[in-house]
Amino acid sequence: MTTTVVVDGDEVRRLMAEVSVFGATPAGGLHRLTASRADGEARAWLRAYLTENGFRVLVDAVGNMFGILDLAGPDAPLVLAGSHLDSQPFGGRFDGAYGVVAAAVAVRAAGDAAKDGGRHTCNLGVVNWTNEEGARFAPSLLGSNVFAGKLDAAVGLAARDAAGVTLGEALAEIGFAGTDAAPGNVTHYLEVHIEQGPNLEKAGKRIGVVEGNWGTVKFEAEFVGKAAHTGPTPMAERRDALLPAAELITFVRRLSDETGGALLSSIGRLDVSPNSTNVVPERVRVFVELRDADGERLAAARFRLEEKIVALAQSGIKCELRCVVDRPAGSFNAMLADVIDAAAADCGYPSMRLRTVAGHDAVALSSVLPSAMLFVPSVAGISHNEAEFTRDDDLVAGAEVLAGSLARLAGLQ
Amino acid sequence: MTTTVVVDGDEVRRLMAEVSVFGATPAGGLHRLTASRADGEARAWLRAYLTENGFRVLVDAVGNMFGILDLAGPDAPLVLAGSHLDSQPFGGRFDGAYGVVAAAVAVRAAGDAAKDGGRHTCNLGVVNWTNEEGARFAPSLLGSNVFAGKLDAAVGLAARDAAGVTLGEALAEIGFAGTDAAPGNVTHYLEVHIEQGPNLEKAGKRIGVVEGNWGTVKFEAEFVGKAAHTGPTPMAERRDALLPAAELITFVRRLSDETGGALLSSIGRLDVSPNSTNVVPERVRVFVELRDADGERLAAARFRLEEKIVALAQSGIKCELRCVVDRPAGSFNAMLADVIDAAAADCGYPSMRLRTVAGHDAVALSSVLPSAMLFVPSVAGISHNEAEFTRDDDLVAGAEVLAGSLARLAGLQ
Numbered sequence: 173m174t175t176t177v178v179v180d181g182d183e184v185r186r187l188m189a190e191v192s193v194f195g196a197t198p199a200g201g202l203h204r205l206t207a208s209r210a211d212g213e214a215r216a217w218l219r220a221y222l223t224e225n226g227f228r229v230l231v232d233a234v235g236n237m238f239g240i241l242d243l244a245g246p247d248a249p250l251v252l253a254g255s256h257l258d259s260q261p262f263g264g265r266f267d268g269a270y271g272v273v274a275a276a277v278a279v280r281a282a283g284d285a286a287k288d289g290g291r292h293t294c295n296l297g298v299v300n301w302t303n304e305e306g307a308r309f310a311p312s313l314l315g316s317n318v319f320a321g322k323l324d325a326a327v328g329l330a331a332r333d334a335a336g337v338t339l340g341e342a343l344a345e346i347g348f349a350g351t352d353a354a355p356g357n358v359t360h361y362l363e364v365h366i367e368q369g370p371n372l373e374k375a376g377k378r379i380g381v382v383e384g385n386w387g388t389v390k391f392e393a394e395f396v397g398k399a400a401h402t403g404p405t406p407m408a409e410r411r412d413a414l415l416p417a418a419e420l421i422t423f424v425r426r427l428s429d430e431t432g433g434a435l436l437s438s439i440g441r442l443d444v445s446p447n448s449t450n451v452v453p454e455r456v457r458v459f460v461e462l463r464d465a466d467g468e469r470l471a472a473a474r475f476r477l478e479e480k481i482v483a484l485a486q487s488g489i490k491c492e493l494r495c496v497v498d499r500p501a502g503s504f505n506a507m508l509a510d511v512i513d514a515a516a517a518d519c520g521y522p523s524m525r526l527r528t529v530a531g532h533d534a535v536a537l538s539s540v541l542p543s544a545m546l547f548v549p550s551v552a553g554i555s556h557n558e559a560e561f562t563r564d565d566d567l568v569a570g571a572e573v574l575a576g577s578l579a580r581l582a583g584l585q
Numbered sequence: 586m587t588t589t590v591v592v593d594g595d596e597v598r599r600l601m602a603e604v605s606v607f608g609a610t611p612a613g614g615l616h617r618l619t620a621s622r623a624d625g626e627a628r629a630w631l632r633a634y635l636t637e638n639g640f641r642v643l644v645d646a647v648g649n650m651f652g653i654l655d656l657a658g659p660d661a662p663l664v665l666a667g668s669h670l671d672s673q674p675f676g677g678r679f680d681g682a683y684g685v686v687a688a689a690v691a692v693r694a695a696g697d698a699a700k701d702g703g704r705h706t707c708n709l710g711v712v713n714w715t716n717e718e719g720a721r722f723a724p725s726l727l728g729s730n731v732f733a734g735k736l737d738a739a740v741g742l743a744a745r746d747a748a749g750v751t752l753g754e755a756l757a758e759i760g761f762a763g764t765d766a767a768p769g770n771v772t773h774y775l776e777v778h779i780e781q782g783p784n785l786e787k788a789g790k791r792i793g794v795v796e797g798n799w800g801t802v803k804f805e806a807e808f809v810g811k812a813a814h815t816g817p818t819p820m821a822e823r824r825d826a827l828l829p830a831a832e833l834i835t836f837v838r839r840l841s842d843e844t845g846g847a848l849l850s851s852i853g854r855l856d857v858s859p860n861s862t863n864v865v866p867e868r869v870r871v872f873v874e875l876r877d878a879d880g881e882r883l884a885a886a887r888f889r890l891e892e893k894i895v896a897l898a899q900s901g902i903k904c905e906l907r908c909v910v911d912r913p914a915g916s917f918n919a920m921l922a923d924v925i926d927a928a929a930a931d932c933g934y935p936s937m938r939l940r941t942v943a944g945h946d947a948v949a950l951s952s953v954l955p956s957a958m959l960f961v962p963s964v965a966g967i968s969h970n971e972a973e974f975t976r977d978d979d980l981v982a983g984a985e986v987l988a989g990s991l992a993r994l995a996g997l998q
Contacts, residue, residue, distance in 0.1 A: 260859065260861055260863065260864055261859040261860075261861055261864075262812070262859055263812075263859075263864075305861075305863065306862065306863065307859075307861045307862075307863070307864075310862075312862075312863070367817065368814045368816065368817045368818075369814075369816075369817030369818065369819070370819070370822075386816075388816075390862065398970065399675070399969055399970040399971075400967065400968065400969055400970055401781045401782075401943060401968040401969040401970075402849070402851035402853050402874055402876075402969075403781065403782075403799075403801075403849065403876060403941075403942040403943030403944070404780065404781045404782030404941070404942040404943055404966065404968070405781075405782065405966065405968070406782070406783070406846065406966075407841050407842075407846035407849060407850075408846055409783075409966070410851075412838075412851070414834055414852060414855065415834065415835070415838055417831075417834075418830075418831040418832075418834035418835050419831075419835065421827055421828065421830075421831035422828070422831050422832065422835070425825075425828055428820050429820075433819060433820035433821055436815070436816070436820060437820075438815035438823075438825070438865060439827060439866075440815050440860070440861055440862045440863055440864045440865060440866060441857065441860045441861060441862045442827065442855065442857050442860070443860075444854065444855050446673065446674040446675055446676075446720075447674075447853070447854045447855070447856075448673050448674055448718075448720045448853055448854060448969075449719065449720075449723075449725075449803065449853045449854045449872040449874065450673065450718065450719065450720070450725070450853055450874075450943075450969060451673055451674075451676070451720075451853045451969045451970075452851060452853060452969075453852075453853060454970075459862040461815055461862065461863075463815075463816060528816075528817070529816040529817040530814060530816030530817055530863075531816070553817065553818065553819075553822070554813065555813065555814040555817070555818070556812055556813060556814040556815075556861075556863060556864045556865075557811065557812040557813055557814075557864075557867075558812075
C-alpha cells in the first residue's frame, strides 16, 4: 500500500521565519541560549503551534518538550523526530531550530497522510531537546542524554551557567520546568539537521544520510599560578597561569597540523581569573576538543595531550587535565539509514552517505534507540556563525524526506 | 617653632579593620570594584567618619571624595593627601584603602597639632580618588586624571564595565554621582601606599621615599577571525583568533626574558568571543603591559611588539594594536621627597629612595601639582592578591611620617 505524503513547503518557510524572531540578532543570526527569555518565547511558540494542531504536549523535568499525535492509539509505540531550539551565542538560525520545524511539519504530513486511507502502526511525535549546544550549561546534549538514561536529571538540573544560575532555576523562570514523565514507549528517533560543513554542497547532493559519528574527546585543562601585581612583582617571582595555557593552545593546533588536518582540534573557550589588566593571571581554564573519524589516531593525540600537560607542570604552575566528554566513533541504525535513502529516492533528491563530526542529540539517543539523521546543505559550510544559511528548497527537501521516512516507519509506504 | 604631631596608632588600626569589612572576601582579601555596592558602603563609611570629625566633605562629578579641614580660612591653599578605596577583583585590603585611612588620621593629627599653639599656613584635606585600579572601568587612575585635567569628566563617566554599565550610572546607583566642584586651590599632593614589591622588606627599611615612576605602556591587541563550528569546519578553512593571541602571549614574555627580567611584561586580561567550547574563536582582545625604568629599552620593546603584530597579521587574521596608556618615566617633586625624608628621620624610621613600578594617583597628579609618595613594606612583596599584608607597626609608621610631612607643609615644623 502506498500513501502520498504531502509536505507543505510554505509551512516550513513560515515556521522558520516565525521561530527565528526569538533571539534574533541584528546581523541575522540567533542568540538563544538555553532557558533564556528568548528560549522561553520560542518554546511557548512551539507549544502553541503543537496544541493548535492537535498534538498532545508533554514537558519533562529537564524541559524536553514532546508533541505527540496519537495516531495508532494511546499505548502504541512512538516514533520521534526533532532537534533543539537553543543556539550558540550569536550563532545561526538553522542549527537545531530547523530540525524541530521540519519535524513538526513532517509529523503533521505523515499524520495527515493516514487520513487518505492508510492506517498508522505507531504514533508520531516531535521533540525539542533541552541544551543541545552546551553553550550556557554543560554538558551539551543534556536533555537527550537524560532521556537516554546516561545523565541523571538532578545532575543536569544542577548545572550552573557562568552567573551561577542552575538549569533548574532558569527553566522555572521561563515556565518550562516540566512535571510530565518523558514518553517511555519510543521505538525510533530521526533527526534532520543542516550539515554545518561543506561536503554536500561540494558534492552537489541535496540529502546527506548520516551513517555515524566521529570520535570526540573533550577536556578541561586547568592552570593554577599565583595572582600578583603586574607592576612591582619581579618577573622571577611571577607564577603566570596564562603562559602554559598559551603554550597549550599552540600545541593543540600542532596536533592537528601534524595529521594534515585529518584530526580536528580546537580550543573555543578560555577563562582567565581574575582577568584584570594589572593582575598576573592566577587561574586559567582551557577547553580542548579533539575529533577524528579514526579512533587510533584520536587515541594517539589524546596521549600526546596528556604528556604535554605533564611537561607544562614542570614550570611550577599546577596543571590538570580532566576529560569531560569521551564519545567514541559510532554508527547509526543501518535499517533507518536505508529508510532515509529510499525516502530521498522517492522524492528524486540525490543523496550521499556521510558521518557527522559534530555531536547531535541523535548521537546521544543512538546508544539506547535505533536512531538516524539526515543532513541538508549548509551554504559554504558556515555554522556556529550568524552568517549560517540553508536555502529554502533544501529546507523543504529535508522535511519531505523526513516525512517520507516517518510514513515508512508508520507502515504507510 | 616646633609642634608635636601625635598620630593615634589605635585609630589607624581601628579604621583599617572597619573599612576592610566592605567587600571582604572569605580568604581575607577584598573585592571592592569601583562604584559597586561594597564601594558605596566604604564611601558612606568614609563620609560619616569625615563629617563626624569636622571635615567639610565634597563629592565631584566623577565621584572623587574630598574631606577638608579649613584650618587656615576658607580661601587658603589646600594640601591634599589620599589614595583610593576601590580594589582589584579579589585583591588585597591594603592597596589604596590604607592610603585613605592614613591620610584621614594624619590630617587630623596635623590639624590637632595646631591647637597646641602652631598656626596653619594652609588647609589640609583627605581625598578618595575614583577608579584608581581600572579593573571595572578603563582607564585606571580615572578620578585623578580627571582632576588633573588630563581626562574629560564626561569621557570618564561614559566608561562602561563588562556588563555595559557606565561609571556615571554606577555612581548614581550608589549615591556618589556628586555635584560639587573639585577644590581648585590644591597646592601639593601626598600619598602613602604599600610598596607592593619586595624592596623595602629586603633592605630592612620602614619607609620608602618615592622619587619617581617607571615608564609604562599599555596596549589592547585585537585579533579578528571568523566564528565557525569546531566540529565539521575543515581545519584549513578556520580563522581562529586565539592562535595569534597565544603566540603573542609567549612573545610578550620573551621580550622580558631577553632583558633578564629588567623589562617587566604582562598580559593580565584576555577576552575571547564568543568563548563557547564549540565555536572557533572569532575575536580575541589581549591587554599587554610593558614597564621599564629605562626609557630606551622600553621603546625598543614597544617597537618589537608592533613588528610582531604586523607579522601575526600574515596569518589571514586581522590583528590590531592600540596603545591605551603611554606613561613615560617621571620624577616626583624633589622638595616634597626631602620633606618626607626629614619627617621619617624625625620619627626615627630608616628610609630609602626608590621608584614606583606601578601607576598611582600621585603619578597622574604629578604633571600638574607638586606631588610625592611614600611606601611602607608589603610582606613578601605580595599584592593584587588576597594574601597582601602589611604589619600594623608599618601602617602606623607610614601615617606618622605622612602627618609629619603635612605638618611641615602647613608651616608647623
